[in-house]
Amino acid sequence: MPVPSETSHQKSNLPFIQGGGEMGELIRHFNWDNVCIGPPGQWPLSLRITIGNLLNSAFPMFLFWGSELTCFYNDAFRPSLGIDGKHPAIGKKGKEVWPEIWNFIGPLIEGVMTTGKPVWFEDQLVPFYRNGRMEDIYWTFSYSAVVGDDGTIQGVLVVCTETTEKVLNLKKLHESESQFRNMVAQAPVAIAFTLGEDLVVESVNTPMISAMRKTSESEIVGKTLLQVLPELEGQAILEIVRNVLRTGESFKGFAVPIKFLIDGQLQDEYFDLSYTPIIEEGRISGVLHLAIKVTEQVMSRKKLEESEAYLQHRVEERTRELANANKELQRSNSQLEEFAHAASHDLKEPIRKIHFFTDRLKNQLSDKMSPEDMRMFGRVEHASQRMNSLIDDLLLYSHVSQRPHEKKTIDLNEKMKRLLEDLELDIAEKAAVITIGELPVIQGHPRQLQQLFQNLLTNALKYSRADVAPHIEITAKLVSGTRHDLLPDKRYHLIIVSDNGIGFEQEQAEKIFQMFHRLHGKTEYEGTGVGLAIARKVAENHGGKLTAQSEPGKGAIFNLYLPVE
The missing domain is CATH 3.30.450.20 (PAS domain)
Known part of the structure; x- marks a missing residue:
């Protein structure tokens, strides 16, 4: 005789299908009369327990149950079915829901049902119909047997996560x-x-x-x-x-x-x-x-x-050589700048993609990831940020490697005032005290000199001693080139930037101006090892030089010489 349908009141008294979000609601209101497993009130205890666990899991799960492999899934799995596709599939036969991939998953299900042995795949391509079209979708998933009340295998539980973005990112x-x-x-x-x-x-x-x-x-x-x-x-x-x-x-x-x-x-x-x-x-x-x-x-x-004619042609040939060399240098500088821009774009593109996809993966998986997974994500983000800074510094170095063709009158007092405004947050964070004496008006390239003084100040702020507020002093005076290993017939502005930071061994005073040379590890002090190399290059571009004096624990003094013009 036919089994009478369960009423809504009867279903509401079944605790295992209470809650469960959207899928729990679908199960409660679904007409189970024409499904081989019958209404929920007649389901075996093993199925009830499995459904209860599935509905209340935050991890994507799918269940095939019984002889017709009736389909169940939870809210966490629901987004994987897309907008226009297979949803809702609750209560349907597995082969009817997944016809396009049944030749792949059918044997997997049969194998688990027959042997009881679980199977596992990582980043497996399983394309199916969703969002109105066939899509290539990658998954990491496991199929495991679910034992019924009589001790025989009655179903297959699929625990999975979609890894399409991760695979495409790689x-x-x-x-x-x-x-x-x-x-x-x-x-x-x-x-x-x-x-x-x-x-x-x-x-x-x-x-x-x-x-x-x-x-x-x-x-x-x-x-x-x-x-x-x-x-x-x-x-x-x-x-x-x-x-x-x-x-x-x-x-x-x-x-x-x-x-x-x-x-x-x-x-x-x-x-x-x-x-x-x-x-x-x-x-x-x-x-x-x-x-x-x-x-x-x-x-x-x-x-x-x-050649015998060397002396006669020396001046003439030298002039031509210099003219040709200047043209070649201009051409090389142009090619270098084009190459640097192209390299910067090509190298930054994967960095931007890494930022984008790691952010999306973290947002989607943060509540499911272990502390070790979060730490690895942090390392990826930190490495990509450091790579981005390095590319910016290399591009900047390629710019300052060229001598400025046009110089402008620059009041260093005004330049320093604007620079302190730019660094206001860094200065406040360190509680730094910066004292600036009267500075000269010079001829130079505004952007390059801005970068020089910014690098010197940020260097002094960065390498400050722990628990000691940075004290930075900037002074200037006129000196003769003869006394400072410079052109003897010229006078120079000597601009001194001193601090009370950690300092360094004097034998390292030249090495700190080399590209990528760092006296301290990346974990101790952030940076790319390019800043001081840029500062020295700017000084040389302006016909001057930049030197350093220091002792460990006693701060550092940077001496900038710029010619009086």
């Missing part, structure tokens, strides 16, 4: 890394990376393959520098590279001779060279090699010097 990050490698490969300057004490070549671009007198990357990559060029043994250039790796001090050289084995004989080739240490996690891991072959220019110059 794909875009890999694409960005590939774009960066392509940019290096296409650079007009010869570039190579070596790793470790043995100087194993990790990568090279086409100009470097040619500079090493090789024909393919396979002859170089994965081998030590000496395996690629055994003739370097005993040459000064090899010791220079090793010294960069050992000390962390960069090297730049012009028209540097290197002997290559050519047709069985050692012959000199000449290069403009730059070697920069690669620092990872505070440790020097390798060396970045940049090279421009200038053999033809050097040989041409030597022949000219040897």
Whole structure:
């Protein structure tokens, strides 16, 4: 005889389907008369317990139950079905709900129902129909057996989370890394990376393959520098590279001779060279090699010097050389600025994407993540922020590397007043006391000088002693170039910036102006290691210089010399 339908009052007296949000409401009002498992009041205890746990879980869950694999799911799973798609699927047969992926999930369900063994997948592509169209959707999920009242397997519980954004984010990050490698490969300057004490070549671009007198990357990559060029043994250039790796001090050289084995004989080739240490996690891991072959220019110059007409043509040729060099420098500066802008955009794009996707993932998963997961998210955010600051500083350094063509009259008193307004929050946070004497009016580039003084002040604020309010003093006076290792026939404004911070060993006084050189770890003091390099470059651009004096625990004094014009 037919089983009578349950009334709303009867359903309301079933505690396991009380609450449960939108899905609980659907289950309570669904007509179960035509479903093989019958109305909720007749459901076995095992199903009731499973449904109760499912409805009250904050983690996405889906249940297949009984011979027809009747479908249940909770509010946490509901958003995964989209707006225009499969919802509502409560009470429907599994094969009817998921026809487009049944050839994949059907065997999984059957296997779990038959063997009782759970299955687990990570970042698995399972496309299905939602939001009015087929979508590629990635999941991390597990299928596990649910045992009925009689001890046999009656259902399969799916615990899952959608990882589409994470997978797409990683794909875009890999694409960005590939774009960066392509940019290096296409650079007009010869570039190579070596790793470790043995100087194993990790990568090279086409100009470097040619500079090493090789024909393919396979002859170089994965081998030590000496395996690629055994003739370097005993040459000064090899010791220079090793010294960069050992000390962390960069090297730049012009028209540097290197002997290559050519047709069985050692012959000199000449290069403009730059070697920069690669620092990872505070440790020097390798060396970045940049090279421009200038053999033809050097040989041409030597022949000219040897010619009998050298003295007669010296002034004329020198004038032409300087004019050509100036044109070449202007062209190189323009190319450098274009390259820096392109590199800044290409490198910042993945950083912006990382910020966007980590924010979205945190917002969606923060209540489900463990403290360790949150810590890892924090590390990703901190690393991307630091990378963003480094890119900004490198772009700024490329700008200040160019000497200003036009100078303006600048009242440093007004410049300093505006700078203190810009740093008002930092100064207040540190409770810093800043004393400024009478400063001169000079000729210079406003933006570059703004950056110089800003870097000196932020440096003094940053490296203050714990529990000691920073006291920064800025004074100025006129000095003779003769007494300060400058042009003897000129006078200079000496601007002194002193503080009472942590200080440093005097032997480090030159190293602090090197690109990326840091006396302290990233965890102690934030920064990119570029600020003081920018400050010195600006001083040099204005025909002056920047030096430092210090002792540990006794603060630091920065001496800025700018010519009187």
